[in-house]
Amino acid sequence: MAEQTDSHRYLPLFIDLSDRKVVIFGGGSVGLRKASLFSDYAHTIVVSADFVPGLKDLSSSASVELVSMDLLSVSDEKLEELVMDAFLVIPATNIVELNDRIKEFARRSGALVNRVDMADGVVIPSVIKRGGLTIGISTLGSSPAVSKYTRKKIETFITPQYGDMIKLQDEMRNLLKGKVAEQKTRKAILWEILEDRSVWEALEVSYEKGYKIAYDIFQEHISKKG
């Protein structure tokens, strides 16, 4: 049995990858899964001797660059060049010694390294993106299948209304900042809107209907005070 990762060492963080470079080594099924995820966020390069068809499709549609190369004979200088300025390097070939060599060069150049054969330093989560909501899920290497299973379960109850509620809360909190002086009161109003079933039900009909009920809740607070 694999040794359990100490979960207390790992913290989920959200990082803007828009002007970052991610370099994946290995164009197999794992390289494809990682490239599919990262190409939505970062400039993604896959270096490999060959590429599964999905990666070729991805490179024609998304920001994925494929570099064809035999890495067993790659020089130190070339490897240094490949990992230069990378924010994250993912050694995902099926050759352990090669992945270890790539990892050493990447770490030396200051990049983060995601090992695909164990949780070590950087672990990639299952990701849910719905409107303005982002959720990352991990078992830190104990059971990637459970991460995926959990993602699918959570996805069933994150309805489109969550996105609408985020937009509504964003609008209301900006409005409240201008109209209600006390932070405690602003917080109370936002929670009343959030926990009001009729707001959620109205959002199912339209955003405007939800907004109207939320606005009435806000008005009621104001008039109670006055």
Ligand SMILES: C[C@@]1(CC(=O)O)c2cc3[nH]c(cc4nc(cc5[nH]c(cc(n2)[C@H]1CCC(=O)O)[C@@](C)(CC(=O)O)[C@@H]5CCC(=O)O)C(CC(=O)O)=C4CCC(=O)O)c(CCC(=O)O)c3CC(=O)O
């Ligand atoms: C440590 C980690 C390293 C890393 O950061 O990559 C790692 C390692 C390994 N995964 C393996 C197998 C599988 N990986 C998946 C799926 C995902 N794996 C992902 C992450 C991680 N995988 C990191 C830990 C994350 C965590 O623990 O939460 C996800 C979350 C993210 C992503 O990769 O995009 C993505 C789900 C995305 C989604 O939501 O869909 C499935 C599920 C399936 O295919 O059905 C299986 C088969 C079933 C199973 O094994 O559970 C094996 C081979 C084991 C063997 O040899 O048998 C190893 C190596 C090892 O453990 O030795």
Ligand SMILES: NC(=O)C1=CN([C@@H]2O[C@H](COP(=O)(O)OP(=O)(O)OC[C@H]3O[C@@H](n4cnc5c(N)ncnc54)[C@H](O)[C@@H]3O)[C@@H](O)[C@H]2O)C=CC1
């Ligand atoms: N993190 C995860 O979710 C998982 C991780 N793994 C690990 O990831 C590794 C890769 O798994 P797969 O993608 O399924 O393997 P794969 O065999 O499908 O792909 C390996 C890739 O590495 C490339 N490669 C091999 N030697 C090369 C060389 N000398 N030069 C250039 N490219 C070379 C191959 O061309 C191929 O594209 C496995 O060995 C395993 O340790 C496996 C399953 C899931």
